[in-house]
Amino acid sequence: MVDADQTFVIVGGGLAGAKAAETLRAEGFTGRVILISDEREHPYERPPLSKGFLLGKEERDSIFVHEPAWYAQHDIELHLGLPAVAVDRDGKAVRLGDGTRVGYDKLLLATGSEPRRLDIPGTDLAGVHHLRRIAHAERLKGVLAALGRDNGHLVIAGAGWIGLEVAAAAREYGAEVTVVEPEATPLHAVLGPEIGRLFADLHQEHGVRFHFGARLTEITGQDGMVLAARTDDGDEHPAHAVLAAIGAAPRTALAESAGLDLADRAHGGGIAVDVSLRTSDPDIFAAGDAAAADHPLFETRLRVEHWANALNGGPAAARAMLGRPVTYDRVPYFFSDQYDVGLEYSGWAPPGSYDQVVIRGDATKREFIAFWLAEGRVLAGMNVNVWDVTEPIQALIKAGARPDPDRLADPSVPLESLLEG
Template identity: 80%
Template sequence: MVDADQTFVIVGGGLAGAKAAETLRAEGFNGRVILICDERDHPYERPPLSKGYLLGREERDSVFVHEPAWYARHDVELHLGQTVVAIDRAAKTVRYGDDGTSVRYDKLLLATGAEPRRLDIPGTGLAGVHHLRRLSHAERLRGVLTGLGRDNGHLVIAGAGWIGLEVAAAAREYGAEVTVVEPEPTPLHGVLGPELGQIFTELHREHGVRFHFGARLTEIVGQDGMVLAARTDDGEEHPCHGVLAAIGAAPRTALAESAGLEVADRRHGGGIVVDERLRTSDPDIHAAGDVAAFPHPLFGTRLRVEHWANALHGGPAAARAMLGRDVVYDRMPYFFSDQYDMGMEYSGWAPPGSYDEVVIRGDAGKREFLAFWVRQGRVLAGMNVNVWDVTDPVQRLIRTKAQVDVEALADPHVPLDSLVP
């Protein structure tokens, strides 16, 4: 039984942490809830930072998980701009802030998220080098893109992942010139494989984006603190006025590691190791969101998922587990993206080498189709592109692990529901 004398501390003010606090109150916990965030902004959602907010289509206030008054109204003690510097598991305390304030916890949730990977090359200290992870980054980048579009400026983007491509689309809509440098042969190579990556190449090229595949940045050249060009390891030089490093994100595990919690191997995505209840190696400490590496029963492996849906559902699941509820976290990996006039949703998990074929249902040329990653007749993952309201049957196909008729799977006239046992 959880009583009013208990204190639950949440470290991390992203979507996972904010939804965990909300869930604790919704589930009737009337003890002390403390949320500590190293950003000065109230907890917010990150997808708009590379989509609607970056494009100027959404107002700043629209990104916040709750209105600012919600926290006081629900008696959630919010400490903004405060960094947790240590966890003492024996004393069950966390220490935070410049003055080393210490607070005791009964249960602790680590929702520390991830941070952008940095380019380890000369020139990254120049004023025109950018990352996109925080609201402050998006605010700055929005101003940069506006200026580049107005002045016919040129942005080089290192990395053709989701963030790189979404910013490329935004930059082109502002009117900026864009070159994307990517070591793999297609965009999103590690997520979608070459079969679907080519579709994104064609989409962006049609909108004027230039790709430089098979190369990495080796130096950013500048003068008087400003960016002038970006050089690659194959000897090319791209004159530009700004560089965006979009080479992925690393889980923020330093706090957990210093506390002696088990952390997953970095070669397999890293993250804080948790069980099906999102408990770490310390049963009084949970982890959720981008930083948590959880065992997924459907795929038979440990996953760390960096997308919005994982934070949205993982935070509440961890909160319920902290309250002693019976929780098994097995949410299907899901993410979405919008680029120009193309929207897509992806469900499942199908890394390169895990599938036999990609089955296309619909017209890929018109970019109105579904794609399925299939192994031995079983659907591992599915992506719908400009085709909507199919996520549920796609996810059921994946969950059942049933063998399907591949010809029927590819036939738009065969209802997807009819393929689900």
């Protein structure tokens, strides 16, 4: 029975951790809630860092999950700017970087992820950037503005979501942009080649240059500043700045050193959790980017790095910590904005998992819905500049619907009617 004598500790100062703390109080937990973050900032949301905040369209204060005063008002104890360095499972305590031990009855690991690093010469130059934290975005915003003023060149390693969103922002600032990507199309790991080509066209129309089928091998510079980026096929691209956008790695060091089970690389790595977000230790839970959960809908272990997973996973883990019955079966969801294109993606359909892509609408006008199917079953759907359809798209995925492809492609057929077969 949960009572006021218990202490629940949350490690991680992102959206998942903040929403978990909020949920504990909303569900009536009266014990101690302690939130530990290695960042000095109060918990904030990360999508604006590559979207509105990076473009200067959103104020800094708008990205925080709660007002700073909210934490004291709800009796949430904050340890900011102090990393958690070890978990003593036998003693049920978290050790902080300054040696402090924080005891817990239940522990939530919402440690998030970190940018993967380029392992090539030249990454120590001043013009090499990553994007994960507020400080990264603030620095990059100034760099993009300067590149735009001076007709400077930005080279981006990686054509994933972060790479493309920053490319769009850089072009809006007026910078020259080259994206280097080992696959043949952008967003290959998520959308596959069929839809990835559409995003190549979008960015090329806005002046972005792509170098597909290549990887960066060296960043050259002078006096500590970036001058060029070289690729493994012998090309050299002029560059005044380089962004490494080659993916994110789950922050699992704390869990690994504590002996918790981890997911294998084939499932994205991460801290292995069951459908209630419980780890191999019954008193430790994990949520957000760091967690790799058994997903009952897709019947596999998934690690989802996107905003909605943190928004919903944190509260689900909090309820599980309180002993509530929890089955975390949310359909993965994310959104992106690039130039005048907005999109929402629901589901999970990496290349190799589907055998058909159905387009509903006009892809040439970038007003369409794409569906990924396997043996007729809808695995995922992405609406591009078509709105208020996420709910029926997710309903098709949840139901394991196998609609007639011609009706699925027909915009005159209501999506809701396709649930009937």
